Amino acid sequence: MNQTLSLSQLGWRPYFQQQLTLEELEWLTPVRISSHHRSQVQALSELGELTLPLSAQGDALAVGDWVLVDPQHRIRRRLSRQSLFQRRAPGSKLETQLIAANIDTLFVVCSLNHDFNLNRIERFLALAHEASVQPVVVLTKADLCSEVAARLAQVRQLDPMLMVEAINALEPEQLVRLSSWCGQGQSVALLGSSGVGKSTVINGLLQQPEQQTGAIREQDSKGRHTTTHRSLHLMSQGGLLMDTPGMRELQLSDCEQGVNDVFADLQSLARDCRFSDCQHQQEPGCAVQAAIASGALPLRRLKSYQKLMREQALNGATLAQKRAKDKALGKYYQRIQSASRQQKKGY
Ligand SMILES: Nc1nc2c(ncn2[C@@H]2O[C@H](COP(=O)(O)OP(=O)(O)OP(=O)(O)O)[C@@H](O)[C@H]2O)c(=O)[nH]1
Numbered sequence: 566m567n568q569t570l571s572l573s574q575l576g577w578r579p580y581f582q583q584q585l586t587l588e589e590l591e592w593l594t595p596v597r598i599s600s601h602h603r604s605q606v607q608a609l610s611e612l613g614e615l616t617l618p619l620s621a622q623g624d625a626l627a628v629g630d631w632v633l634v635d636p637q638h639r640i641r642r643r644l645s646r647q648s649l650f651q652r653r654a655p656g657s658k659l660e661t662q663l664i665a666a667n668i669d670t671l672f673v674v675c676s677l678n679h680d681f682n683l684n685r686i687e688r689f690l691a692l693a694h695e696a697s698v699q700p701v702v703v704l705t706k707a708d709l710c711s712e713v714a715a716r717l718a719q720v721r722q723l724d725p726m727l728m729v730e731a732i733n734a735l736e737p738e739q740l741v742r743l744s745s746w747c748g749q750g751q752s753v754a755l756l757g758s759s760g761v762g763k764s765t766v767i768n769g770l771l772q773q774p775e776q777q778t779g780a781i782r783e784q785d786s787k788g789r790h791t792t793t794h795r796s797l798h799l800m801s802q803g804g805l806l807m808d809t810p811g812m813r814e815l816q817l818s819d820c821e822q823g824v825n826d827v828f829a830d831l832q833s834l835a836r837d838c839r840f841s842d843c844q845h846q847q848e849p850g851c852a853v854q855a856a857i858a859s860g861a862l863p864l865r866r867l868k869s870y871q872k873l874m875r876e877q878a879l880n881g882a883t884l885a886q887k888r889a890k891d892k893a894l895g896k897y898y899q900r901i902q903s904a905s906r907q908q909k910k911g912y
């Protein structure tokens with residue numbers, strides 16, 4: 566992206582502006598991080614594309630972050646974020662990897678063929694909620710599905726406020742339905758399983774698909790050439806698409822709040838359970854089970870909630886904790902087995 570963009574085209578808004586002191590306003594320039602490398606970041610600004618060195622003790626930065634730079638192009642400070650996607654760094658216990666910041670809308674892409682899966686949509690919605698990003702469900706391959714209306718209704722049932730669009734991503738005119746989230750100053754990202762049509766949607770939204778995905782070559786610390794891809798692309802509607810490494814493979818971890826947000830209906834039912842720590846299994850006075858019995862709540866939804874809660878807790882647990890847990894569980898099974906053996910022996 567070589568053309569110069571205005572601050573508002575880059576997503577600048579009052580939320581960021583109001584964080585600047587008068588002094589900062591006078592001598593510092595806001596720039597937006599567009600890609601992240603080992604020792605430097607690229608940023609977009611009214612001055613064009615800048616390369617900024619990273620200092621060792623500096624704040625961890627994510628693509629999409631706004632930072633203030635001085636006239637020598639040194640990063641002075643990062644502005645507070647409106648939203649953030651992050652994940653546990655692979656192989657690390659505590660470190661988190663920042664994936665993308667200040668995204669406004671997450672397109673949760675799911676295809677309408679055999680791959681359609683409400684549980685998976687709920688999982689992606691939890692990630693969006695956890696990051697404080699507004700989700701929009703984009704159902705692709707509408708041309709291959711004979712029950713589009715029924716599927717749309719199923720997704721809308723997850724949350725009456727949820728925005729859902731069904732499209733044939735191969736038809737450019739149909740992508741226009743996503744326009745209201747792709748206008749000037751808006752930042753969007755996509756998430757979805759393999760083969761659902763993410764690249765097809767991205768190519769349809771970009772201004773010049775071929776050029777926009779051009780690779781950047783840079784030298785790493787050992788002098789080797791590495792190829793990285795640009796993460797920020799201008800869409801034909803004027804907004805920015807953030808396709809950052811790791812975004813497409815985001816996993817659920819430590820997102821209890823996000824999962825709870827997606828299951829607000831279940832949370833509100835649970836407040837009427839007799840026991841405050843009700844697990845909604847066979848406890849007396851369980852309002853969730855009552856809603857399932859009356860047909861008000863699909864059993865699938867409770868199962869999906871419980872599965873996602875377990876999954877995010879497990880992914881979030883440090884490796885050490887996980888090992889301890891597995892060991893404790895192993896001992897528990899041993900105890901049960903030996904107790905049942907003793908019972909059989911008639912003790
Ligand atoms: N009929 C139809 N085919 C589609 C649609 N969207 C995508 N496809 C096709 O589905 C296949 C997969 O699409 P991609 O865009 O590569 O999917 P992806 O999600 O980027 O896949 P990964 O790169 O594996 O993550 C391609 O052959 C597309 O042409 C659609 O709406 N209708």
Ligand SMILES: [Zn+2]
Nearest residue numbers: 838843845851
């Ligand atoms: Zn209950």
